[in-house]
Amino acid sequence: SYERFIWGFNLNPNKQTLTPFFSYPSHLSLIKSVAVSGSVVASGGSDDTIHLYNLSAASSLGSLNHHSSTVTALSFYSPPHLSFPRNLVSADADGSVAIFDADGFVHLKTLSVHRKAINDLALHPSGKLALTVSRDNCFAMVNLVRGRRSFCCRLDKEASLVRFDASGDSFFMAVDETVCVHQAEDARLLFELQCPKRVLCAASARVCAFN
Secondary structure (H helix, E strand, O other): OOHHHHHHHHEEEOOOEEEEEEEEEEEOOOOOEEEEEOEEEEEEEEOOOOEEEEEEOOEEEEEEOOOOOOEEEEEEEEOOOOOOOOEEEEEEOOOEEEEOOOOOOEEEEEEEEEOEEEEEEEEEEOEEEEEEEEEEEEEEEEEEEOEEEEEEEEOOOOOOEEEEEEOOOOEEEEEEEEEEEEEOOOOOOOEEEEOOOOOOOOOOOOOOOOO
């Protein structure tokens, strides 16, 4: 929340109810981003810190203080065969991306990717690359294996979010009222979706057929 608290709830999908589970005054100021992988939760705030939690035990795992500005986006990489994430990737208002080893949350590297604040980042399902969009109207690709920016291009307008689909074969970006879907291999535009209002959030979904 903007009141520096992070809340956890137990979900009962059958009764469609939420029961309060825990509440932490985690940050010194407003919380900007949250990511979850298995029993691990990370939150990033405008106090330049990342806080970590054990969801199963409803306990704090400590904090990471490697950013010098607001933490704007967080994402875990979790291999399918592991119950615990392998990496945590974070972005901040200075245009930097930090990479952590989730085993002990060791800081591996910080990269300067954009000239202005990063609005969002997305990790490919392989864990080998990340996409970022920024207030500098640019879209970038980060090679997480080599730890460097491998591609950057200027957009016509500022994108507010970027996401991969579940397969990693395509990704989409939100620019004002438009959602642009691209081929992941060469960033070729596949199609656009027009919305009546500005897009604030979005997630990929598997299409199901109903009889």
